[in-house]
Amino acid sequence: EAGAAVRLKSGERRAAGRRWCCLVLWLPACVAAHGFRIHDYLYFQVLSPGDIRYIFTATPAKDFGGIFHTRYEQIHLVPAEPPEACGELSNGFFIQDQIALVERGGCSFLSKTRVVQEHGGRAVIISDNAVDNDSFYVEMIQDSTQRTADIPALFLLGRDGYMIRRSLEQHGLPWAIISIPVNVTSIPTFELLQPPWTFW
Secondary structure, eight states, X not given: OOEEEEEOOHHHHHHHHHHXXXXXXXXXXXXXXXXXXXXXXXXXXXXXXXXXXXXXXEEEOSXXXXXXXXXXXXXXEEEOSSTTOSSOOTTHHHHTTSEEEEESOSSOHHHHHHHHHHTTOSEEEEEOSOTTOSSEEEEEOOOTTOOOOOSOEEEEOHHHHHHHHHHHHHHTOSOEEEEESOOGGGOTTGGGGSOTTSOO
């Protein structure tokens, strides 16, 4: 699969959050030009289950996929079956008009994005398959097939993806409810809403 590992140090993540506070006046112009993709980070909040009601940080694909032109106040985040989403999805019906959570591995990031798109998904969040990864982001780039994808594709730390799936399994739920993207400038306690297992 195509991708390059990027270490995002604790100070850099903290600074990224603070930069949002400096972008309040500049935000409308940026949104108009680039949708809701600002810098290299995009935030979403889990609303349900309540035990993982945190704001998560993701990174958009570098050179494929679309951007968010609107905010989804409540939308389902549906773990794909099979998790790697390299072919037909057994729960594809539930992904239609929702967002899929898939795992890295088995095929390219672009292939996963196209599979979710073909099943009618609004976006895909691809979590690392290293469940102990709480600090390494992967830069998702095109594969060599010259194919394209139109829906947004985001990379999520493996630890975050694992904790979301674990919570759903513990509660016997088929999906989480999330809000995406989240404008953290409107949340004074942004850093307090980060997952407690996140490396700072």
